[in-house]
Amino acid sequence: MWEVKYEKxxxxxxxxxxxxxxxxxxxxxxxxxxxxxxxxxxDRSIAIASVGCSVFSYQFFNCDAQQxxxxxxxxxxxxxxxxxxxxxxxxxxxxxxxxxxxxxxxIHAANRGENxxxxxxxxxxxxxxxxxxxxxxxxxxxxxxxxxGRTQKNHGNPIKISEMFATIxxxxxxxxxxxxxxxxxxxxxxxxxxAFQYQMENRGFTMVEVVxxxxxxxxxKPVDAMKWSKEAMEPxxxxxxxxxxxxx
Amino acid sequence: xxxxxxxxxxxxxxxxxxxxxxxxxGYPITPQNEVPEYLSKxxxxxxxxxxxxxxxxxxxxxxxxxxxxxxxxMTSSSSPGIALKQEGISYITAAELPCLIVSxxxxxxxxxxxxxxxxxxxxxxxxxxNGDYHLIVFAPESIQETIDTIKESFDIAxxxxxxxMVLVDGLIGQMMESVDFDRPKKERFVPEKDxxxxxxxxxxxxxxxxxxxxxxxxxxxxxxxxxxxxxEVIKKNETKFELIDFDNPEYVIxxxxxxxxxxxxxIEMLKNEGIEVGMIRPITLFPYPEKAFEQIPExxxxxxxCELSMGQMLDDVLxxxxxxxxxxxxxxxxGMLPDPEEIVGAIKNFNERVVK
Amino acid sequence: MPKGRVTFNDELCKGCGLxxxxxxxxILYQDMKTLNKAGYxxxxxxxxxxxxxCAFCAIxxxxxxxxxxxxx
Numbered sequence: 001m002w003e004v005k006y007e008k009x010x011x012x013x014x015x016x017x018x019x020x021x022x023x024x025x026x027x028x029x030x031x032x033x034x035x036x037x038x039x040x041x042x043d044r045s046i047a048i049a050s051v052g053c054s055v056f057s058y059q060f061f062n063c064d065a066q067q068x069x070x071x072x073x074x075x076x077x078x079x080x081x082x083x084x085x086x087x088x089x090x091x092x093x094x095x096x097x098x099x100x101x102x103x104x105x106x107i108h109a110a111n112r113g114e115n116x117x118x119x120x121x122x123x124x125x126x127x128x129x130x131x132x133x134x135x136x137x138x139x140x141x142x143x144x145x146x147x148x149g150r151t152q153k154n155h156g157n158p159i160k161i162s163e164m165f166a167t168i169x170x171x172x173x174x175x176x177x178x179x180x181x182x183x184x185x186x187x188x189x190x191x192x193x194x195a196f197q198y199q200m201e202n203r204g205f206t207m208v209e210v211v212x213x214x215x216x217x218x219x220x221k222p223v224d225a226m227k228w229s230k231e232a233m234e235p236x237x238x239x240x241x242x243x244x245x246x247x248x
Numbered sequence: 249x250x251x252x253x254x255x256x257x258x259x260x261x262x263x264x265x266x267x268x269x270x271x272x273x274g275y276p277i278t279p280q281n282e283v284p285e286y287l288s289k290x291x292x293x294x295x296x297x298x299x300x301x302x303x304x305x306x307x308x309x310x311x312x313x314x315x316x317x318x319x320x321x322m323t324s325s326s327s328p329g330i331a332l333k334q335e336g337i338s339y340i341t342a343a344e345l346p347c348l349i350v351s352x353x354x355x356x357x358x359x360x361x362x363x364x365x366x367x368x369x370x371x372x373x374x375x376x377x378n379g380d381y382h383l384i385v386f387a388p389e390s391i392q393e394t395i396d397t398i399k400e401s402f403d404i405a406x407x408x409x410x411x412x413m414v415l416v417d418g419l420i421g422q423m424m425e426s427v428d429f430d431r432p433k434k435e436r437f438v439p440e441k442d443x444x445x446x447x448x449x450x451x452x453x454x455x456x457x458x459x460x461x462x463x464x465x466x467x468x469x470x471x472x473x474x475x476x477x478x479x480e481v482i483k484k485n486e487t488k489f490e491l492i493d494f495d496n497p498e499y500v501i502x503x504x505x506x507x508x509x510x511x512x513x514x515i516e517m518l519k520n521e522g523i524e525v526g527m528i529r530p531i532t533l534f535p536y537p538e539k540a541f542e543q544i545p546e547x548x549x550x551x552x553x554c555e556l557s558m559g560q561m562l563d564d565v566l567x568x569x570x571x572x573x574x575x576x577x578x579x580x581x582x583g584m585l586p587d588p589e590e591i592v593g594a595i596k597n598f599n600e601r602v603v604k
Numbered sequence: 605m606p607k608g609r610v611t612f613n614d615e616l617c618k619g620c621g622l623x624x625x626x627x628x629x630x631i632l633y634q635d636m637k638t639l640n641k642a643g644y645x646x647x648x649x650x651x652x653x654x655x656x657x658c659a660f661c662a663i664x665x666x667x668x669x670x671x672x673x674x675x676x
């Protein structure tokens with residue numbers, strides 16, 4: 001007797017995803033959607049889409065949504081959560097949106113302990129705009145705005161968001177995960193679900209940083225991009241739980 | 249509540265509470281600080297939301313969030329702060345979300361000064377953000393008129409699903425006047441916010457989205473046309489102005505806000521000298537009261553535009569006048585306030601001030 | 605009888621190959637002769653009876669193309 005073990009989540013709409021073939025955005029969208037459904041909070045969730053490849057996420061998550069100006073998702077999320085404290089509010093942001101233009105909004109939302117969940121996709125590049133360097137780009141990484149490779153002298157170092165946010169009191173749960181193989185994807189799911197769980201329990205600011213991929217702008221096949229995510233990015237962005245108020 | 253002596257900024261705050269505000273998001277900036285200070289105490293006390301954001305950029309985006317969630321939300325700031333909020337204001341207007349924005353103007357440009365000014369007329373009426381959009385802009389001249397306007401502003405914003413800006417200056421914000429908070433408010437139909445993003449459990453079978461992204465140009469053009477049809481309706485229904493001493497004026501002054509009050513004194517002084525001067529006082533700056541100019545008698549010698557700036561409303565006066573009468577300009581900038589005598593002198597030497 | 609069974613919603617597939625690379629029994633391959641409407645080469649199962657129902661393919665698929673059933 002056949003029983004379904006895995007199928008498309010009810011937390012996703014019928015819209016076809018706009019992401020490039022093999023981009024990890026699609027994987028992480030599933031994890032968020034599955035978590036919202038499994039926790040029974042989809043119908044009171046409000047997604048805050050940022051600006052970047054995931055700008056269209058308001059079309060993909062099967063819940064109410066708002067589309068934020070570049071970098072301001074955590075401000076919108078704060079604005080919503082403060083007036084609708086019983087709703088579940090989450091932002092879905094790339095590294096350009098969160099670690100560059102929106103870092104002030106994100107740090108202060110964390111510092112206020114805003115009861116929101118931030119899904120932070122770190123693929124070390126600006127995808128939507130065609131492959132520019134991001135604050136998370138690796139030293140030596142060639143991009144359209146660091147064509148001879150990123151140098152510390154000219155462009156500074158890859159910014160370590162999770163390490164920075166671990167010092168912020170208002171953070172209740174913070175984990176950096178990856179998506180380059182099934183084991184890590186399942187662990188990322190656990191982390192995302194836990195972050196939403198903590199929001200349901202009003203524990204404060206929760207964030208999951210996902211070391212992700214950008215096959216097209218990295219100039220790699222999707223399978224090789226997964227490898228690069230593991231071999232090149234993970235050493236710079238070590239995985240693990242950086243904060244867990246539940247275990248303190 | 250009978251008459252009470254109150255500082256402009258605090259009166260603005262109390263009026264917003266009377267208007268049914270649910271949330272305030274703002275940031276410190278002189279000369280409007282008493283607005284958030286008053287609200288920080290009284291909003292929280294009534295179980296409402298008050299939050300000082302980390303910047304004006306963040307504050308206006310918090311307003312976006314709460315407005316999209318269907319709540320009555322406001323912010324207040326002054327000139328440079330309002331400049332930082334322009335992108336957010338453009339998004340809020342594009343997503344057709346209602347909110348109140350109080351702008352307490354100060355001297356500019358740049359860091360400028362903290363004295364009263366009207367140097368943000370363009371910013372308020374031409375839209376400092378990107379794209380074709382407009383705010384409904386009110387320019388009250390007294391604290392009483394300011395609180396009456398603010399009490400009604402949320403109903404107007406909700407009805408048109410468009411931000412309302414109440415544009416005052418540091419003088420109105422900082423001075424004290426006796427005001428009455430219980431003047432009856434005009435009853436307006438306020439539609440139910442079935443579009444609010446408050447979770448699909450509140451509207452099963454439909455997802456509510458607050459968005460301003462339209463990658464398909466045809467769709468975005470339709471959206472622009474829709475917004476501008478809204479502005480035509482606003483122009484028809486909400487245009488407001490006052491005509492002062494208009495029986496048969498020799499000259500007509502056009503001034504708003506604090507400058508209009510100073511001009512009232514000048515008009516009295518001129519009348520005592522046998523020079524009849526009338527005034528058009530725009531109360532809405534958008535929609536601009538062009539039709540008021542149709543009531544200017546044919547034989548008037550000229551129109552003197554008076555502003556606390558180098559001349560911005562002057563453009564709209566020239567448009568409304570359409571070449572019919574000579575137009576002159578009198579302005580003080582940087583936060584300087586003219587004495588009424590200066591305006592009396594400007595009228596007497598009108599020809600020296602003619603612009604067109 | 606195989607322990608697992610996979611079905612592909614071919615029109616959603618973008619031919620990225622992540623499922624092929626992550627199938628532990630290596631029974632998935634890209635059919636370079638068949639395109640879906642979007643012009644991507646779709647994925648096929650070479651030996652369905654070797655499927656162990658681990659769902660690794662579906663877990664790695666960014667576009668929810670794959671449904672996995674297990675034989676209970």
